[in-house]
Amino acid sequence: MDSSRFVKWLWETSCTLRGENGDAKICIIIDNATWHNEQTDETKLPKRAWKKAEIVQWLDDHKVPYLNLYTKAELLELSVAYAPEKKFKIDEAAKEFRVEILRLPIKHCVLNRIELAWTELKDLEYDTDG
Known part of the structure; x- marks a missing residue:
């Protein structure tokens, strides 16, 4: 994954969500992966x-x-x-579709459901080895 692919995915997803949900409030929650936080060229x-x-x-x-x-x-x-002021590429892409981006705090993996799922899968993998 890299920033340009993620921005493309976010733009397509925001477009789809906005089309399906009309004027409803939409929020996408992300962690602090580097590709989520690339600054716009103007603010680098x-x-x-x-x-x-x-x-x-x-x-x-x-x-x-x-x-x-x-x-x-x-x-x-x-x-x-x-x-x-820092501006991020994904924030600018989401803004076009009135989608809010919510960033999880750094080093708070307990708030990130996918991290918990990965932990469970790793635990299952180690349990079957023993």
């Missing part, structure tokens, strides 16, 4: 691996003032200081 911050010119371009695109004498590290600090 520059990375340390970026070249200085790429960071400068990001700052220009986001209308952040800086001095040409700044080091790469100073430019990265500046990008964090002027970071736009």
Whole structure:
């Protein structure tokens, strides 16, 4: 699984759910897998691996003032200081269909029913081996 496949699945599922449920409130509950939390291109911050010119371009695109004498590290600090509000690709896809996304808290697997099901299956597997 990756972000683009999940976004496609979410978009198709939201479209289907909205079509079947009219104006009813729809909520999809997700965990914190990396593919659930990819930021939109507009809100991604520059990375340390970026070249200085790429960071400068990001700052220009986001209308952040800086001095040409700044080091790469100073430019990265500046990008964090002027970071736009995080937006996630799946939230944007779900918004088109008025579907709410509810994220489970990190490291709270007891709230995630699929994790409990996996645990039960693993326990059954180990019981049959003994």
